[in-house]
Amino acid sequence: MSTNRFMHPRNIYRTRPDFKQMAEEYPEFMKYATTGLNGKITFDFKNPDGLRLLTTILLKKDFDLDVDLPVGKLVPTIPLRLNYLLWIEDLFNLNFDSSKKIKGIDIGTGASCIYPLLAAKKFQWSMVGTDINKESIKNANGNVKKNNLQHLIQVLEVSEWDRLLPVTENEHYDFCMCNPPFHNYSELNSSDEETDCAKGVTCELYTDGGEVDFVKKIIGESQRLKNSISVYTTMIGYKSSLGPLKNELKTIGACAVAEAGFFQGRTTRWGIAWTFETDIKLKDFMPNKEIETQKLKLKPPVCFAISESYDSTTALAKLTELLTYLKLSISMLKSKTDENVLYQADVKAYENTWTHQRRKRRKEQRIADNKRQKMSDNLHNDEPDMEEQLITANAEPLFAATIVLRKTNNTIWIDMLHLDGNRNNSYQVFQFFKNRFV
Numbered sequence: 523m524s525t526n527r528f529m530h531p532r533n534i535y536r537t538r539p540d541f542k543q544m545a546e547e548y549p550e551f552m553k554y555a556t557t558g559l560n561g562k563i564t565f566d567f568k569n570p571d572g573l574r575l576l577t578t579i580l581l582k583k584d585f586d587l588d589v590d591l592p593v594g595k596l597v598p599t600i601p602l603r604l605n606y607l608l609w610i611e612d613l614f615n616l617n618f619d620s621s622k623k624i625k626g627i628d629i630g631t632g633a634s635c636i637y638p639l640l641a642a643k644k645f646q647w648s649m650v651g652t653d654i655n656k657e658s659i660k661n662a663n664g665n666v667k668k669n670n671l672q673h674l675i676q677v678l679e680v681s682e683w684d685r686l687l688p689v690t691e692n693e694h695y696d697f698c699m700c701n702p703p704f705h706n707y708s709e710l711n712s713s714d715e716e717t718d719c720a721k722g723v724t725c726e727l728y729t730d731g732g733e734v735d736f737v738k739k740i741i742g743e744s745q746r747l748k749n750s751i752s753v754y755t756t757m758i759g760y761k762s763s764l765g766p767l768k769n770e771l772k773t774i775g776a777c778a779v780a781e782a783g784f785f786q787g788r789t790t791r792w793g794i795a796w797t798f799e800t801d802i803k804l805k806d807f808m809p810n811k812e813i814e815t816q817k818l819k820l821k822p823p824v825c826f827a828i829s830e831s832y833d834s835t836t837a838l839a840k841l842t843e844l845l846t847y848l849k850l851s852i853s854m855l856k857s858k859t860d861e862n863v864l865y866q867a868d869v870k871a872y873e874n875t876w877t878h879q880r881r882k883r884r885k886e887q888r889i890a891d892n893k894r895q896k897m898s899d900n901l902h903n904d905e906p907d908m909e910e911q912l913i914t915a916n917a918e919p920l921f922a923a924t925i926v927l928r929k930t931n932n933t934i935w936i937d938m939l940h941l942d943g944n945r946n947n948s949y950q951v952f953q954f955f956k957n958r959f960v
């Protein structure tokens with residue numbers, strides 16, 4: 523199923539960019555692309571320099587922005603950045619007159635200064651972008667000047683303990699936004715450890731306590747700032763962070779809370795918005811909801827009882843291990859009604875990981891070695907890659923299902939519900955689980 527249709531309706535990347543036209547207009551594009559016998563252009567998305575060039579071209583072509591993306595810093599994926607900004611625009615359309623001059627803050631603007639640049643150019647919003655990294659601040663300032671946007675964008679260096687407070691003294695803002703470092707430093711392998719921010723991309727993606735702690739600090743500051751900012755928003759990299767953050771917002775008494783899903787290619791990110799102003803309306807943006815209801819109408823369940831040698835704990839551990847092994851994309855589902863449900867998730871497979879296991883293990887080892895090499899070359903980039911977003915955005919999953927682990931009358935069952943995709947794949951994945959559990 524194409525996930526492009528879950529992009530924001532006004533996202534121009536719902537339609538794939540025309541590579542032929544790009545190659546004609548930007549000859550350097552062909553440095554990283556090849557033309558097949560059928561005339562089809564294939565771009566080398568694995569090349570970090572190519573990805574940087576492609577992003578620069580898209581920003582020029584689609585937004586008339588000249589952006590310098592330095593080596594060793596995050597290359598921002600534009601479809602995702604647009605999805606987030608368009609949701610914020612939706613929230614303003616709900617609340618403000620279109621003539622209102624909007625003022626916003628981007629916490630952690632990065633070397634690209636991508637959100638302020640897009641916000642200023644596309645919507646004419648005034649923006650303050652903050653960051654803790656001196657190199658990023660310098661490059662961000664350079665990008666603002668290059669595009670003559672100094673009248674709309676200000677870039678501020680802040681301390682790592684601050685989020686909003688240094689910006690908001692005596693000033694009212696309409697909104698704030700943030701693409702936080704998602705991961706916790708403790709998740710870094712000790713061999714990869716690189717805690718010094720000056721060294722590059724790691725500090726853009728990692729923070730003490732991960733995104734939950736990072737955003738909790740924003741929430742804490744918002745409790746002090748209250749109506750100094752009309753709409754607080756942030757992006758989230760893990761769906762599991764939504765729960766704890768929404769709980770935190772409940773405890774501090776936010777008047778309204780809304781959430782969003784940003785779908786692009788195989789990558790999903792989430793957004794949360796909150797306000798303390800009683801007359802501000804917020805609205806969820808969950809474009810995949812429609813598909814969730816469609817799924818309920820799908821085929822009857824396929825299930826099997828697992829071997830009695832498993833108890834609830836070992837069955838759950840085994841299932842989690844197998845799902846990780848199969849590299850399925852997983853969205854956890856909460857069971858509201860049935861306490862016998864031990865695990866419930868929507869899973870999707872985009873590559874066949876269940877056949878030719880040995881050959882695949884060797885390939886994986888080679889890829890892992892390459893990745894480690896890249897990391898030490900400081901090219902590691904945890905962003906959803908542009909290939910996923912622009913090319914495989916149209917890819918159908920090979921297999922999709924809801925997987926449930928449940929205990930009924932002392933027997934543990936695995937159900938595969940709402941099977942979708944190729945029948946053969948569904949059958950093979952079913953057998954894969956059955957062979958390992960029965």
Ligand SMILES: C[S@@+](CC[C@H](N)C(=O)[O-])C[C@H]1O[C@@H](n2cnc3c(N)ncnc32)[C@H](O)[C@@H]1O
Pocket residue numbers: 596597598629630631632633634635636637652653654655658680681682683684685701702703704725726727
């Ligand atoms: C994931 S990057 C996002 C960069 C850019 N906004 C983008 O979307 O591509 C997170 C950024 O937050 C910055 N950062 C980390 N802690 C910060 C803090 N306390 N205040 C402001 N920025 C911070 C990092 O230096 C990094 O540039």
